[in-house]
Amino acid sequence: EPEVTQTPSHQVTQMGQEVILRCVPISNHLYFYWYRQILGQKVEFLVSFYNNEISEKSEIFDDQFSVERPDGSNFTLKIRSTKLEDSAMYFCASTQIDNEQFFGPGTRLTVL
Amino acid sequence: AQKITQTQPGMFVQEKEAVTLDCTYDTSDQSYGLFWYKQPSSGEMIFLIYQGSYDEQNATEGRYSLNFQKARKSANLVISASQLGDSAMYFCAMREPYSNYQLIWGAGTKLIIKP
Numbered sequence: 483e484p485e486v487t488q489t490p491s492h493q494v495t496q497m498g499q500e501v502i503l504r505c506v507p508i509s510n511h512l513y514f515y516w517y518r519q520i521l522g523q524k525v526e527f528l529v530s531f532y533n534n535e536i537s538e539k540s541e542i543f544d545d546q547f548s549v550e551r552p553d554g555s556n557f558t559l560k561i562r563s564t565k566l567e568d569s570a571m572y573f574c575a576s577t578q579i580d581n582e583q584f585f586g587p588g589t590r591l592t593v594l
Numbered sequence: 595a596q597k598i599t600q601t602q603p604g605m606f607v608q609e610k611e612a613v614t615l616d617c618t619y620d621t622s623d624q625s626y627g628l629f630w631y632k633q634p635s636s637g638e639m640i641f642l643i644y645q646g647s648y649d650e651q652n653a654t655e656g657r658y659s660l661n662f663q664k665a666r667k668s669a670n671l672v673i674s675a676s677q678l679g680d681s682a683m684y685f686c687a688m689r690e691p692y693s694n695y696q697l698i699w700g701a702g703t704k705l706i707i708k709p
Contacts, residue, residue, distance in 0.1 A: 513694060513695055515696060515697075517697075523701075524685070524699050524700065524701045524702060525639075525685065525687075525697075525699040526699070527696045527697065527698070527699075530694040530695070530696050532694060537694040538694045538696060571637055573639055575697075577695060582629065582641045582644050583629070583641070583689075583695075583697060584641070585631075585638070585639040585640075585641070587637070587638045588637050588638060588639070590637065
């Protein structure tokens with residue numbers, strides 16, 4: 483069964499460093515998403531990506547964040563200069579229009 | 595404004611009993627989708643069940659069923675014959691059609707099954 487994969491599973495970084503979180507969505511899906519979940523809190527939408535461009539982003543997704551689909555399979559989330567409050571679980575998801583959103587296993591980001 | 599409300603932050607249920615997790619939603623769209631996801635302590639997000647707003651029958655997937663009451667805007671998850679492995683966080687989420695199909699999430703319910 484096809485699945486969304488994410489790497490790394492855990493990332494520890496120093497405040498101010500750049501991080502890149504990687505995702506491989508399911509190949510025939512059309513929409514891609516990044517969500518984050520701060521420990522013990524609800525899941526928050528960050529950004530959606532369709533047709534090789536950002537289709538919608540939340541207020542959390544400020545200039546420190548960017549997304550790319552560099553090679554038609556990977557989907558990356560970059561945080562340019564990490565802050566302590568960026569520590570969270572980051573989920574990538576992909577979907578056809580009317581089906582469930584398939585989630586990756588998540589990347590746990592810890593900013594020290 | 596809160597679009598997805600899960601009023602039960604935590605629940606304890608005896609093994610083998612049925613459990614209902616509450617979810618109410620708010621939308622002015624006629625076309626939307628409702629989801630339930632399970633998040634065990636390991637952190638991954640596991641899809642459980644989906645209900646489309648135009649579906650006339652309540653969705654069922656094995657031991658999971660969704661009690662969809664459109665007029666009340668509620669989409670409660672029912673787990674029959676609970677098992678110890680059902681202990682997890684459960685999230686209700688809604689997909690609106692004009693928002694690029696992103697999911698809007700409730701705060702979750704922590705379910706603990708007692709042996």
